[in-house]
């Protein structure tokens with residue numbers, strides 16, 4: 236008989252909702268070796284957790300994560316709350332022998348991430364930990380991974396990665412937790428820069444070795460939030476302004492041990508780009524290009540194509556032979572953002588049932604955190620900025 240894995244979800248805002256949807260959907264569409272069951276929704280306020288539990292389809296709710304972690308009938312703790320609780324909850328849950336899925340970035344700082352990775356390594360035997368770099372589960376990117384692994388791109392020379400959003404372009408957009416260093420650790424860098432760092436390291440199957448970075452905060456103060464909604468929210472017309480303590484944008488060059496050269500950019504000020512998570516990789520046999528705003532497509536250039544017929548071809552990654560797609564709709568019908576989280580649940584549950592570590596493990600997430608840390612150190616040192624000479 237298939238065993239059941241009971242899940243407690245910590246946090247019920249944007250990410251909590253995406254994860255709750257995934258826990259409920261995965262066993263309905265995929266034939267899983269164990270059956271996840273969303274059991275408890277945990278929040279800071281019991282009243283809001285109760286209404287979230289009703290909305291998201293959990294039988295129970297709580298405002299006490301410690302009591303929930305102590306329960307024998309909870310198998311998986313899914314940490315979807317802001318960054319300031321990732322370490323405390325994950326470490327306690329792992330010590331209690333619960334499998335943990337923790338949202339990205341793993342932690343606010345490198346030392347915190349190191350403690351979390353150590354907690355995963357020293358957890359009771361068989362306890363699994365995974366970090367939610369969900370974009371790996373986009374079928375087009377998972378297919379790109381296959382092409383790279385099969386050598387279809389040859390030796391990789393360039394990685395060009397961008398994550399462009401625009402929801403902070405308005406200088407009066409309110410001060411949310413994502414703009415508070417104490418809670419989030421960093422700004423654009425950790426929130427979305429972490430995604431492209433992870434994607435690049437995962438696709439190339441090697442860590443970044445060195446970076447040269449700049450960080451910017453374009454708007455230093457914003458109106459204090461009165462009600463969070465989605466990524467932003469509302470501020471009263473006469474709201475006081477408070478300090479933004481994180482970066483608004485980051486740009487860095489980077490090198491891989493193999494010699495590949497990377498250029499990375501992440502911003503919340505790229506007006507017109509709502510969620511353009513992009514990557515282009517050039518090898519000596521082929522190239523791929525991807526943009527999440529067209530998430531069902533992958534561009535592939537194959538240098539082996541006949542002369543006169545060469546060019547990027549657009550692969551619609553919706554065939555049953557493509558990763559994850561078989562469980563969904565007929566070819567050409569396409570998937571959306573929520574499917575990444577469902578695929579994440581599928582991969583985690585499968586790894587738990589097969590008694591192996593899921594990927595990205597906390598150690599892989601730690602390697603992303605090392606890059607975040609290096610980017611901050613590089614930007615702070617300004618060491619890499621060579622002044623342009625000349626002029627009057």
Ligand code: SOE
Nearest residue numbers: 249339400426427430466510
């Ligand atoms: C906000 O920038 C955000 O919601 C990120 O936190 C998510 O990780 C990303 O998937 C979409 O944008």
